[in-house]
Amino acid sequence: MKTRTRAALIVCAVLVLAVIAVVCLPFTRRIDTSLTAAEYRLDDPDYVVEHTVTVQGYDTRNLLGRGKFEGTFAVSGWETAGDGWTAHVTFPAPDTYWNISFVIPDGFGYMTGKDIYSLLPDRQWSSFVALLPEESTSDNGAHHASFDPETGRFLVGGPSDRDAALESLRRDLGAPAVPLWDETAFVEAACEADDALLEAYLSGQTPPRPLLEASLRRRVLALEAFPALCGSALKGQGLDQLLEAVELYLPEPAGDPSAPLCARVFALAFDKAMGRAAYVRLYSGALENRDPLGPDKVSQIRRLRGVKAVDCGRLQAGEIGIVYGLEGVRAGDLLGDGSLLPPGREAAGLAQPLLSAKAEPEDPSQLRSLKAALEELSCMDPQLKASWSPFTHELFVHLMGGIQTEVLQSILQEDYGLACRFSPPTVVYKETIAKPAEGFVAYTMPKPCWAILHFRLTPLPRGSGVKYLCTVEPRKIPYRYRRQVEQTLPRALEQGMLGWELTDLAIELFDGSDHPIHTHPLDFVLATPMGILDGVRNAGSVLLEPMLDLRFSLPSALVGRLMAELSTLRAEFSPPELRGELAVLRAKAPAATMLDFSVKLAALSGGRGVMRQRLAGYEPCPLELGKTAPRRGVHPLDTAKYILAARSALESDIF
Numbered sequence: 001m002k003t004r005t006r007a008a009l010i011v012c013a014v015l016v017l018a019v020i021a022v023v024c025l026p027f028t029r030r031i032d033t034s035l036t037a038a039e040y041r042l043d044d045p046d047y048v049v050e051h052t053v054t055v056q057g058y059d060t061r062n063l064l065g066r067g068k069f070e071g072t073f074a075v076s077g078w079e080t081a082g083d084g085w086t087a088h089v090t091f092p093a094p095d096t097y098w099n100i101s102f103v104i105p106d107g108f109g110y111m112t113g114k115d116i117y118s119l120l121p122d123r124q125w126s127s128f129v130a131l132l133p134e135e136s137t138s139d140n141g142a143h144h145a146s147f148d149p150e151t152g153r154f155l156v157g158g159p160s161d162r163d164a165a166l167e168s169l170r171r172d173l174g175a176p177a178v179p180l181w182d183e184t185a186f187v188e189a190a191c192e193a194d195d196a197l198l199e200a201y202l203s204g205q206t207p208p209r210p211l212l213e214a215s216l217r218r219r220v221l222a223l224e225a226f227p228a229l230c231g232s233a234l235k236g237q238g239l240d241q242l243l244e245a246v247e248l249y250l251p252e253p254a255g256d257p258s259a260p261l262c263a264r265v266f267a268l269a270f271d272k273a274m275g276r277a278a279y280v281r282l283y284s285g286a287l288e289n290r291d292p293l294g295p296d297k298v299s300q301i302r303r304l305r306g307v308k309a310v311d312c313g314r315l316q317a318g319e320i321g322i323v324y325g326l327e328g329v330r331a332g333d334l335l336g337d338g339s340l341l342p343p344g345r346e347a348a349g350l351a352q353p354l355l356s357a358k359a360e361p362e363d364p365s366q367l368r369s370l371k372a373a374l375e376e377l378s379c380m381d382p383q384l385k386a387s388w389s390p391f392t393h394e395l396f397v398h399l400m401g402g403i404q405t406e407v408l409q410s411i412l413q414e415d416y417g418l419a420c421r422f423s424p425p426t427v428v429y430k431e432t433i434a435k436p437a438e439g440f441v442a443y444t445m446p447k448p449c450w451a452i453l454h455f456r457l458t459p460l461p462r463g464s465g466v467k468y469l470c471t472v473e474p475r476k477i478p479y480r481y482r483r484q485v486e487q488t489l490p491r492a493l494e495q496g497m498l499g500w501e502l503t504d505l506a507i508e509l510f511d512g513s514d515h516p517i518h519t520h521p522l523d524f525v526l527a528t529p530m531g532i533l534d535g536v537r538n539a540g541s542v543l544l545e546p547m548l549d550l551r552f553s554l555p556s557a558l559v560g561r562l563m564a565e566l567s568t569l570r571a572e573f574s575p576p577e578l579r580g581e582l583a584v585l586r587a588k589a590p591a592a593t594m595l596d597f598s599v600k601l602a603a604l605s606g607g608r609g610v611m612r613q614r615l616a617g618y619e620p621c622p623l624e625l626g627k628t629a630p631r632r633g634v635h636p637l638d639t640a641k642y643i644l645a646a647r648s649a650l651e652s653d654i655f
Contacts, residue, residue: 028060031071031125037157039132040165052076053157055125069121075155127158129165189225190216213248220249254342255317261285261336265329268380274300276379278323284340286316287323293335299325330379352615353383353398354546354591355425357405360395362419371395373416377408384408387494389632398428427592429626430544430618431496432504433459439535443527443643450515451523453485453531456508457539463617466493467506477512477524484524485509492529492636497541499629503618504544507532526646529636537637543628545621546591551584552601554609559583561604569593570625588616592626 034054041047057071121128132153156165190212191197197207197215219225227249229242255262267279280287291298302309302322315321329335361370374386374397385398399405405422412418439455460467468489470482477485493502514524550571552562559576562585566573571589594613601609634645 028058030057031059031069032056033125035125035127035157037075037155038162039153039155040162041151041153043151045162048162049077051155053128053155059125122158127160128156129160130155130157186216187212189219192219217249221251253318255282255284257284257286257316259284259317260340261287262338262340263287263335264341265326265331265333265335268329268331270376270380271324274324276324276327276329278326278329279320280315280323280335281320282315282317283342284317285336286314287321287335288314293326294328296326296328298323330382332382352546353385353400354428354615355401356396356398356428357425358394358423359386359397359408360421360423362421366418367393367395369416370412370418370420373412373418374408377411394632397422399425401425427546427595427627429498429500429546429621429629430503431498431500431541432502432544433457433536433539434542435459435539437535437539439531439533439538441527441531441534443523443530444518446643448518449520449523449526450513450518451481451527452513453509453524453527454511455531455535456510457532457535458506458508459539460504460506462504462544462619464504466503468508469506470509472509472512477509477514480521481514481519481524482509484521485528488525488528489532492532495629495631496536497533498543498623499631500543502532502536507535526643530639530642533636543621543623543626544618545626547616547619548589548591548594548613549616550587550589550594551612552587552609553582553584554601554605556581556583558605558609559585562601562609565600565604569597590621591615 032055034052037051037053039047039049039051053076054074055071057069059069120130132155154165156162187201187206191201191207194215197211200207216225216227220227227245229238229245261282262284263280263282265278265280269277269279271277287298287301289298289301300311301313301315301324303312303315303319304322309322312321315323326335334341359370359374361367371386371388374384374395378384378386383400384404387396387398388394389396397405397408399408402425405425409420409422412420436456436458439453439457441451441453443449443451454472466489468486470486472482474482489507496502552559554562556576556578563573563576566587566589569589570593571587573585573587577584598611601611634642636642
C-alpha cells in the first residue's frame with residue numbers, strides 16, 4: 001500500500017513538473033512573413049500610406065507570453081541598411097505595450113537615426129500595431145525618440161483597419177479614457193454636466209466651441225474633471241496647448257492687494273550677481289522694494305516676461321515674481337500672515353528623507369566649498385538636507401533615493417565646478433529612550449571652566465519629536481548660558497548611544513550652576529552633549545526604523561505572488577481589493593526591506609504593477625534586525641578625549 005502511494009505521489013509530481021515546464025519553459029519559432037500594412041495619422045483621418053512589412057527572425061516565448069524576438073524588420077519605402085533593421089524586442093507579458101521598445105542599433109553600436117517607438121504583434125506575427133516617433137536622433141550614442149499623442153503616426157499590419165487600431169492603442173496603452181486630442185471625448189466631457197448642451201449633442205447638433213469650453217471650465221473648477229495633456233518640454237512639444245489649457249480651464253489669480261501680506265516661496269535659485277533669488281507667489285497684500293521681511297529686506301523684484309526677467313519693483317496679490325535680498329528663506333516658506341492662505345493652499349506634507357550618504361570631494365581642499373554648495377542646495381530643495389560633523393570633518397546628505405546622488409553630482413559639477421563622490425545610501429534609523437532617567441554633567445576640569453547641568457529625560461509617544469523645557473532658577477544659570485544650552489541641544493541629539501538621531505523624548509533642564517570667575521560662555525556648549533548622553537545611557541536606548549505605507553495595483557492573478565513576496569520582508573497587509581482584472585493591496589513594511597522592491601515588482605508583474613509609498617512613521621526595531629551607526633567623532637561620554645577634541649574644535653572656530 002505504501003509503495004503504491006509513493007508511486008502515485010511520484011507520478012503526480014512528475015505531471016506537475018511537466019505542466020510547469022510546458023507553461024514556463026520557452027520555445028522558439030522561426031518567423032518569416034510579409035504583411036500588408038497601412039500607415040495612419042492621429043490628426044488626419046484621411047491620411048493613409050500602404051506598405052509591405054517583412055519580418056524575419058526567431059521568436060522565443062513561453063505559454064505565458066513572456067519572451068523575446070530577434071531578427072530583422074523591414075518596411076517598404078523606408079530607408080534601411082542591408083536586409084532591414086536588426087530588431088531585439090522583449091515581451092514581458094502577452095498583448096501589452098508595457099516596456100516594449102524596438103531598439104535598432106547599427107553595426108557600431110549607435111542608432112541608425114530611425115526607430116519604431118513601440119510595437120505590439122500578436123503571437124503569430126499575423127498582425128501588429130506600431131507607434132512611429134516624430135523624431136529619432138542620435139547624439140554621441142544617446143538615442144532620443146518621442147511619440148506625439150496629438151499628431152503621431154502609427155503603422156497597422158495585417159487585417160486591422162484604422163478604427164480597430166485606435167481602439168487597440170487606447171486599450172493596450174492603459175489610457176483610462178479617450179485622450180483630449182479626440183474631439184468626441186472632448187465634446188462628451190463638456191456636455192456631461194450641462195443638460196442643455198447634452199440635449200443638443202444627443203439630437204445630433206455639436207454645440208459651439210466657446211460653450212463647450214465654458215462648460216468644461218466649470219467642471220474643472222468644481223474638481224469634477226481633470227484635463228490631461230501630453231507633450232515634451234525637452235522638445236517643445238505641446239507647450240502651446242498647455243498654455244492655452246491654463247488660460248481656459250484654471251482659475252484666475254485672486255486676492256486682496258490691500259490686505260496684509262501672505263505669500264509662499266515655491267522655488268529658489270542662485271544668481272551670481274544678485275545672490276539668492278526667491279520665486280514667490282502672492283495670495284494677498286503687496287510687496288515692494290526695500291520692504292522688510294523679518295531680518296531681511298527686499299532688494300529687488302523682477303517679473304518673468306517670457307524667458308526674460310524684468311525689474312518691476314512691486315508685486316501684488318495674484319502675481320508671481322522673483323524677489324532678491326531674502327537670504328534666510330527656504331523653498332516652501334510662508335511670508336507674512338499664513339492664516340490668510342486660501343482654502344486648499346496649505347502646505348502639503350513633504351516626504352521625509354529616509355536615506356543618508358557621505359559626500360566627499362575629489363579634491364580634499366574643496367571640502368568647505370562642497371559643504372557650502374550642499375547647504376545652498378538644501379535651501380532650494382526641502383527634501384535634501386546636508387549635515388556637517390565638525391569633529392571628523394565629514395559631510396553627509398539626507399535624501400530620498402539613490403538616483404538623487406547622480407543628480408547632485410551633475411549639479412555640483414556644472415553649477416559649482418565641484419567634482420565629488422557619494423557613498424552608497426543607507427536607511428536612516430532613529431532612536432529614543434526606553435524609560436525616564438536623569439543626566440548629569442559637572443564640567444569643572446581642566447580649569448578654567450565651569451558648567452554644571454542636570455537634565456530630566458522622559459519618553460514620549462511616537463511622532464512627538466523633541467520637547468525642551470528649562471525650569472532651572474535664573475540665579476543658578478543666567479539667561480545667556482541657558483540660551484546656549486538650548487541652541488546646542490539639536491547637535492547634542494544628533495547621535496545617541498546607537499549612533500542615530502534621538503527623538504520622541506522630553507528634556508527638562510531643572511538644575512545646574514555656573515561660576516562667576518571660571519565659566520567661559522562656551523562651557524555650556526561643550527557640556528550639553530555630555531549631560532544629555534549621560535541621561536540617554538541611564539535610560540537605555542530603543543532603535544526606531546522608518547515604516548512605509550504601501551499601495552500596490554496589479555493584475556488580480558498576480559496578487560498571491562505579491563503577498564508571498566511581502567511576507568518575507570516583514571510586511572503586514574490587509575486583504576486585497578479586487579476591481580475587475582486589477583487588485584489593490586495595501587501594506588505596511590520597514591523601509592529597509594523595500595529599497596529595491598520596485599525592481600522586484602516590475603519583474604514579478606511583467607511591468608504591470610504600480611507601487612506607491614509614503615512614510616508611516618517610526619516604530620521600534622529589534623537590534624538584530626536593524627542597524628547601529630558608527631560614532632562620528634569622539635563620544636561625549638569618553639570625557640577626557642571629548643573635552644580635548646571639543647576644545648580644539650571650538651578654538652579653531654570649526655562650528
